[in-house]
Amino acid sequence: MTAIHRGPVSAAVFAYRMRWKRRRLLFRIWRKRRQITPVCDRTTVIRPGAILCFSTVRNEMLRLPFFLAHYRKLGVSHFLFVDNDSDDGTAAFLAAQPDVSLWKTSQSYRLSRFGMDWLGWLQWTYGHGHWCLTVDADELLIYPHCEQRDLHALTNWLDGQGARSFGALMLDMYPKGPLDQHDHHPGDDPTKLLAWFDAANYRQRPHPVYDNLWTQGGVRERVFFAAEPHKAPTLSKTPLVRWHWRHVYVSSTHQMLPRKLNQVFDPDSDAKTTGVLLHTKFLPNIAAKSAEELTRRQHFENSDLYQTYHQRLTESPDLWCPTSTRYEGPAQLTRLGLMSKGRWV
Amino acid sequence: MSFGVVMLVHTAFDRAEQMVRHWVYGGCPVVVHVDAKVDQPAYDVFKQALGDLENVLFCQRHRCEWGGWGLVAASQTAATLLLDSFPDVRHVYLASGACLPLRPVTELADYLKAHPDTDFIESATTADVPWPVGGLDRERFTLMFPFSWKKQRWLFDRFVKLQQLLRYRRKMPEGLVPHMGSQWWCLTRQTLRAILDDPKRGIYDRFFKLVWIPDESYYQTLVRVHATRIESRSLTLAKFDFQGKPHIFYDDHTALLMRSGCFVARKAWPHAEGLYQSFPRQTTEFLPNQEPNTATIDRIFASAVDRRLRGRHGLFMQSRFPNRDRENGLAAAPYSVFQGFDDVFPDFATWLAKRTEAQVHGHLFARDRVHFASGDTIDRGGLSDSARLRDYNARMFLTNLIWNGRETHQCFQFGPADAQDIRWMLAKDTQARIWVISGAWAVPLFLSRRSASEVRAEAARLQGIEHKFLNVLRSSHARARIQIMTLAEFVEAPTDVLQAIIDEIAGHRGSAVTELPEMANIAGLPAFLQDLKNQGMHPFLTGQLSDKPAIPARRQAAPKPYVIGRK
Numbered sequence: 001m002t003a004i005h006r007g008p009v010s011a012a013v014f015a016y017r018m019r020w021k022r023r024r025l026l027f028r029i030w031r032k033r034r035q036i037t038p039v040c041d042r043t044t045v046i047r048p049g050a051i052l053c054f055s056t057v058r059n060e061m062l063r064l065p066f067f068l069a070h071y072r073k074l075g076v077s078h079f080l081f082v083d084n085d086s087d088d089g090t091a092a093f094l095a096a097q098p099d100v101s102l103w104k105t106s107q108s109y110r111l112s113r114f115g116m117d118w119l120g121w122l123q124w125t126y127g128h129g130h131w132c133l134t135v136d137a138d139e140l141l142i143y144p145h146c147e148q149r150d151l152h153a154l155t156n157w158l159d160g161q162g163a164r165s166f167g168a169l170m171l172d173m174y175p176k177g178p179l180d181q182h183d184h185h186p187g188d189d190p191t192k193l194l195a196w197f198d199a200a201n202y203r204q205r206p207h208p209v210y211d212n213l214w215t216q217g218g219v220r221e222r223v224f225f226a227a228e229p230h231k232a233p234t235l236s237k238t239p240l241v242r243w244h245w246r247h248v249y250v251s252s253t254h255q256m257l258p259r260k261l262n263q264v265f266d267p268d269s270d271a272k273t274t275g276v277l278l279h280t281k282f283l284p285n286i287a288a289k290s291a292e293e294l295t296r297r298q299h300f301e302n303s304d305l306y307q308t309y310h311q312r313l314t315e316s317p318d319l320w321c322p323t324s325t326r327y328e329g330p331a332q333l334t335r336l337g338l339m340s341k342g343r344w345v
Numbered sequence: 346m347s348f349g350v351v352m353l354v355h356t357a358f359d360r361a362e363q364m365v366r367h368w369v370y371g372g373c374p375v376v377v378h379v380d381a382k383v384d385q386p387a388y389d390v391f392k393q394a395l396g397d398l399e400n401v402l403f404c405q406r407h408r409c410e411w412g413g414w415g416l417v418a419a420s421q422t423a424a425t426l427l428l429d430s431f432p433d434v435r436h437v438y439l440a441s442g443a444c445l446p447l448r449p450v451t452e453l454a455d456y457l458k459a460h461p462d463t464d465f466i467e468s469a470t471t472a473d474v475p476w477p478v479g480g481l482d483r484e485r486f487t488l489m490f491p492f493s494w495k496k497q498r499w500l501f502d503r504f505v506k507l508q509q510l511l512r513y514r515r516k517m518p519e520g521l522v523p524h525m526g527s528q529w530w531c532l533t534r535q536t537l538r539a540i541l542d543d544p545k546r547g548i549y550d551r552f553f554k555l556v557w558i559p560d561e562s563y564y565q566t567l568v569r570v571h572a573t574r575i576e577s578r579s580l581t582l583a584k585f586d587f588q589g590k591p592h593i594f595y596d597d598h599t600a601l602l603m604r605s606g607c608f609v610a611r612k613a614w615p616h617a618e619g620l621y622q623s624f625p626r627q628t629t630e631f632l633p634n635q636e637p638n639t640a641t642i643d644r645i646f647a648s649a650v651d652r653r654l655r656g657r658h659g660l661f662m663q664s665r666f667p668n669r670d671r672e673n674g675l676a677a678a679p680y681s682v683f684q685g686f687d688d689v690f691p692d693f694a695t696w697l698a699k700r701t702e703a704q705v706h707g708h709l710f711a712r713d714r715v716h717f718a719s720g721d722t723i724d725r726g727g728l729s730d731s732a733r734l735r736d737y738n739a740r741m742f743l744t745n746l747i748w749n750g751r752e753t754h755q756c757f758q759f760g761p762a763d764a765q766d767i768r769w770m771l772a773k774d775t776q777a778r779i780w781v782i783s784g785a786w787a788v789p790l791f792l793s794r795r796s797a798s799e800v801r802a803e804a805a806r807l808q809g810i811e812h813k814f815l816n817v818l819r820s821s822h823a824r825a826r827i828q829i830m831t832l833a834e835f836v837e838a839p840t841d842v843l844q845a846i847i848d849e850i851a852g853h854r855g856s857a858v859t860e861l862p863e864m865a866n867i868a869g870l871p872a873f874l875q876d877l878k879n880q881g882m883h884p885f886l887t888g889q890l891s892d893k894p895a896i897p898a899r900r901q902a903a904p905k906p907y908v909i910g911r912k
Contacts, residue, residue: 148597153614160590198727200749203741222729229737321723337748343586345646 022257025248028113029120036082036103036118040095043078043126050077051151053133054122056115057094058084060137062285064093065187070140072099075150076133080126082118084109116249127243131155134253135239135277140190141168142330143275144341155242157273157344165256166240167264168275169338170233171197172219173327174282174319181316182284190280191327198222199325199336202235210255212236212262219319224309237277238264273342276333282319290314348436348457348531349373351423352444353416355380355409357615358391361442365395367625371450374400374434376427378419381406402426412494416528416560417553425541428534435461438531443612444581445594445602446625453580453608457531464536464572467526467579468565486523487514490557515555518548521566528560529581529611532568539571540564582607582639584646592646599623601645607637675740676747676776681756681850684814685785689835689864694718694758696862701850703754709746710739710763725749732764739767747776754850761786761810772817777825778849779818780842783811784832784887787874788865797876805882812886831888836867 006014046052053076057064068079079100083091084107094102105118112118123132131151135141143154143166158166173194175182184193202217213236221232237253241261248257256262265272290313293306325336333339350368352375354361361377368375377395379388388406395401404423409415424437436457446453471483488508492501517523532540543549549567553559568575582605584592591612594602596619602610603623613620681703687693698705698718707716714722715730722730726749728742729735735742747755759771771777786807790800818827828845835842844858871890878884 145595145597148619149595149614150616152616153593153595156614157593160593200726200745201728202745203738205738205741219727221734222723222727226729226731226734229734321727322721323723323725323727325726345592345648 018257018259021250022246022248025120025250025257026124026246029117029124029248032107032112032117033121035107035112036105036121039083039091039102039104040100042099042101043080045099046078046126046130048129051075051131051133051155052077052127053079053135054081054119054127055079055135055137056082056084056109056119057086057090057137058109059086059088059090059289061086061088061090061093062184062186062283063137063190063280064090066189067137067140068097068100069187071133073150074141074146075152080119080122082115082122084115114252116252120248123243123247124245128245130243131158131240132243133240134249138280138283139170139239140278140280141239141275142278142333142339143168144273144330144334144339144344146275146330151240154273154344155240159242161343163264163272164242165238165261165264166273166275167213167236167238168240168277169202169215170218170235170237170277170279171333171338172235172279172281173197174219174324176318176320176324178318179282179313179316180284180287184283190283191278194278194280194282195327196320196324197327199338204236207255207262210250210257210262211259212238212255213265214254220309223317223319224312238262239277240275272340273344274339276330276339278327287314287316347434347454348438349427349431349434350375350438350440351420351427352377352440352442353380353409353419353423354378354391354442355383357442358387358394360613360615360621362391362394363621364440364442364444364446365401366398367446368450369398369400372454373438373450374402374427374431376402376404376423376430378404378423379406380415380419381408400431402430410493410495412490412558414554414559417563420560420564421541424537428538428541435534436531437534437537438580438609439529440581440609441529441611443615444529445610445613445620446608447582447602447605447610448608448631449625449627452631456608460576462533462535463574463576464530464532464568465576465578465580466530466532466565466568468524468568468575468577469526471523471525482525483523484509485525485557485562486517488557489513489515489555491555494557515552518545518552520570521549521552522569523562524565524569525562526565526577527579527581527583528564529579529583529609530564530568531580532564533572536568536572540567543567543571580607580637581609581611582637582642583611584642594620596620601642605637605639605642606631606635607639675770675774676744678747678751679754679776679778680747681754681778681780681846682759682771683756683780683846684759684761684811685782685832685835686780687758688760688785688788689782689832689839689867690862691865692862694756697756697846697850700847700856700858701754702854703756703850704750706755706757708760708763709743709757710735710759710765710767712762712764715742716758736764736766739764740770743767743770756850761807761814765810765814768814768817769822772820772823772825772827775824775826779825779827780846781815781818781827781829782832782835783815783829784808784884785835786811787832787870787877787884787887788867791867791870791873792865797873797880801877801880801882804877804884808882808884808886815886831886833888833890836890839864 053071077099081094081100081102083094083102083104091102091104094100109115119134133141173191174196175193176196182193184190198219201222202215204213204215207214214234215236216229216232216234218235221229225232234254238256238261239253241247241256247261250257264274290310294310334341350373352365354377365375365377379391392403404426407415407418407422409419420439427434427437471486488505492504494501553563556562586592594610594613594617596617599619690696694705694707697703704718706718709715712732714732715735717724717730724746726745728745728749771779787804790804793800815829817823818829830842839861840858843861847858874884874887874890
């Protein structure tokens with residue numbers, strides 16, 4: 001289902017404009033390719049068929065050990081990180097991992113389209129032909145059966161279905177009680193602490209431009225954006241893609257070009273397999289991170305909108321409410337309808 | 346051993362080797378066909394790895410393209426070699442490298458020994474059974490398919506279209522009736538010999554070379570000419586989706602496959618360590634001749650097809666976003682909407698909740714906030730009571746609410762004072778049961794004790810909004826179950842209406858309405874309405890109220906409420 005029904009001529013014109021937009025983005029990526037410099041390049045070990053993970057990080061020591069463990073278990077063979085000026089030992093930690101290639105930059109995160117220009121160049125160079133996972137350090141991908149079937153099984157299935165991309169809903173996880181009143185150590189499973197989520201307050205509408213299903217809702221909207229719902233964060237993502245060098249992410253991993261890749265939902269039934277990105281943003285260091293963000297202003301195009309949001313986060317609010325749902329595992333999310341097995345039984 | 350195996354291999358050679366060893370150690374000779382697309386070094390390594398086994402032969406290689414003739418040619422060559430080289434083989438089992446034997450070889454051998462003259466091959470006539478897979482059934486035989494579906498899809502589609510346009514039809518060779526079925530068979534030596542040595546084989550082969558997916562029809566058709574006894578089912582458990590692509594078995598299917606009692610399953614995920622450790626089993630609890638039982642597996646995989654066709658009703662998620670126009674029945678479960686009832690009976694919600702097991706919300710679409718049944722600010726699933734959030738996407742708000750509480754019947758109050766964006770969804774939703782007492786908004790206005798001139802504008806506004814809502818409900822697009830009655834009609838026979846409501850919600854568990862909820866004191870309402878009329882505002886939606894609106898104990902023949910109902 002396309003959001004806007006265009007006539008054949010305007011559809012062709014629109015498609016052509018989108019093509020040029022994609023080319024402009026590719027050119028931008030190419031232009032900014034020297035903003036990142038390699039720290040340790042182990043990309044020669046990448047074999048055909050390997051699943052690659054791309055991520056931009058900044059001061060993520062709290063999350064990275066579990067992040068790596070999670071994705072290694074799912075069968076990611078190689079990680080390609082861009083370190084944006086960390087000062088908590090992230091770079092040294094990553095450089096010491098045998099399956100990590102690391103680049104560094106001190107350029108503006110915001111001006112690189114929130115890391116998408118940097119990652120775009122890495123995907124262009126190394127991703128072609130591979131299944132590429134593009135996630136932030138606070139996003140843990142899960143999908144139906146992920147405890148028994150690794151990403152190779154999933155991507156093999158997707159290949160068989162002729163699918164080139166895989167969609168996921170970003171699910172904000174939060175603890176019970178004020179955000180900073182907890183202990184969390186590197187390597188701990190964040191879902192043990194951030195064990196709660198909002199089960200069913202999500203809204204979807206087809207995106208008028210990119211044909212993706214635009215999802216908003218969840219706890220951040222409920223607590224921070226109730227007065228301005230249109231500014232609430234977008235929760236639909238397309239994190240896993242069989243990459244072609246011509247592909248580009250437009251805005252974070254929410255939208256892609258060519259638009260065909262955004263069609264990760266099924267217009268008729270829930271026959272497409274989809275996953276969930278467990279969003280571990282609300283770990284105890286969120287208050288400190290938000291305080292830093294208030295001065296750095298590197299997140300989101302219209303940072304002004306997010307000032308109050310970050311301001312309130314520095315006060316460590318309690319996001320929990322009596323109707324919050326406790327996280328039990330992938331099967332529960334399938335049952336709740338937050339993700340779907342589709343035909344993959 | 347009584348049977349031999351023809352194994353088609355094109356990938357995952359380590360698993361294939363494991364399977365060959367399994368068959369050979371069980372005492373079966375194996376002829377392996379390796380796809381000609383596999384490069385020579387890989388082929389040599391594979392051949393070498395099996396060099397220590399005596400009863401393994403490698404046959405001449407063909408190029409195997411999905412849907413093409415190569416697969417049939419491969420099985421022909423391999424089967425010929427097997428029959429020629431191993432004269433005691435009585436059955437030939439066609440398997441692939443991804444076929445996973447579940448039960449011991451001896452059990453399969455015993456089973457085949459007990460059915461010495463039976464050919465196990467799924468074979469259904471295309472005339473009687475529509476083959477749901479791939480879209481084409483009879484046309485597979487009547488058209489020509491020289492192009493590859495996978496690699497030359499454009500040409501494939503165009504050529505099919507062209508032939509359909511020209512009404513081209515191929516002639517079946519004399520004596521053949523088109524049959525189709527699973528490509529994994531187990532045939533007796535006699536039948537297979539007869540097929541391979543048929544004097545007309547040249548004619549048949551030429552015909553089938555241009556049939557689409559001949560491996561699903563070549564043996565299936567020819568076996569009808571030669572076999573003495575056909576058991577039309579495959580001994581290999583294989584599940585296909587609606588496109589004809591095989592479902593894959595993973596570790597989490599282990600228990601399911603254990604219980605199935607099938608001999609062989611296809612196809613197994615090559616990296617499913619758990620599966621390959623559990624199977625093939627050395628001993629089983631099955632009797633040697635026990636028939637496979639696939640009911641559970643069939644049901645689970647059928648659910649995948651179901652999900653494709655319908656999806657989970659009322660679920661709106663990223664995986665499922667039904668086209669608005671095609672979706673009939675938007676919400677996940679039936680729900681009731683009451684307009685005007687809480688004006689006439691201030692305590693209506695409590696009364697209804699007590700008499701049914703339904704969850705009765707207040708005005709969900711009130712302008713100030715959402716009035717949940719719980720009275721909380723956040724309802725199940727994290728649904729907020731913020732009117733702003735609700736109105737941002739009222740449709741999704743309602744579908745979320747119904748989905749969250751889909752195991753109970755939910756009701757809510759509605760009225761002309763509420764946000765009205767939702768009215769088209771309510772009218773079009775087959776899950777909605779809408780009860781309207783039109784003109785009931787007059788009751789609270791009357792009870793406010795303000796004069797008719799003071800409330801005139803407000804009354805006109807409410808009436809205008811309600812009139813629009815009623816027009817929506819009466820439009821030809823409305824699909825909900827809708828009952829509209831005027832205030833006058835309702836107060837004539839409230840018991841009957843309330844009884845109908847309770848019956849609708851509670852079904853057979855509904856009890857007879859013995860006491861009514863307390864009604865607002867509407868003595869003097871007719872005079873008030875007349876006053877409004879005198880001000881020039883005709884409350885036409887209330888109906889003609891009589892001066893004595895007494896509640897009759899139980900009327901003999903109550904006037905039927907004005908009903909617009911559709912299934």
